[in-house]
Amino acid sequence: MSMTSLPIVTMLRDRMQWHQTRQKFLAENVSNADMPGFRPKDLAPFQPVVSASSRATAGGMVPVALTDPMHLTGTLSQGGDAKPARRVETRPSGNAVNLEEEMLKVAENQSEYQLATSLYQKSLAMLRIAAGVKGA
Template sequence: MAVTDLPILGMLRTKMQWHQARQKLIAENVANADMPGFRPRDLAGLTFDRATGEPVGGNPGLARTSESHIVPAGTEAPGADPRRFKGFEIRPSGNGVNLEEEMMKAGDNQSDYQLAASLYQKSLDALKIAVGKR
């Protein structure tokens, strides 16, 4: 078993991949803020099974094997969770993107990603110290 196959490192890698995918969706929401009828999307929360350390509810790191597997923007996609809109949040054009909310989500997502990356690095440093490589 390789050192990088430890469950904690696998969980942190999966968490960072989830944050990367979420950042892509947030950026898509911001980019389409003026498109009539566009509905913003967000990823469903990532949870891990306590016993195995595996993500629950699907694998966020699936590989794209065909161009036809990618769903066009604004439509439902696996893992995407369309938000519920209140009547006042949707503009007359039908667009439901709230730029302030998207920017807050982007900042929170960035800080959570940095936390996971820092924990990953510190875990690797601790392993290096344990095996005497440092």
């Protein structure tokens, strides 16, 4: 098994590819901001794949281990991560691109891509150190 086929490394690589694809969509939205009738596009949120056993046990949620009877079990909050619906303003030309919103998405996407890249590099370096490979 190579180091790049480990689940964490694969997930980070998939995340970086998702951000690259999203950046293409966002750049297209910005470049077509004055095109009559253009509708902005975006990718669905990135959902990392969790093992089949954890999906089956908790309805898609990874269960928390209760290691001491004195620990609180806790509950899941409903709608804690919900975002308000995006308001789409359509100009008389039929264009629905909001440049400010698109540029915020671009900046957020770039920041998250840099984080994934950094984690990917650090994970590979840590694996090289653990394997005793020179040049880490």
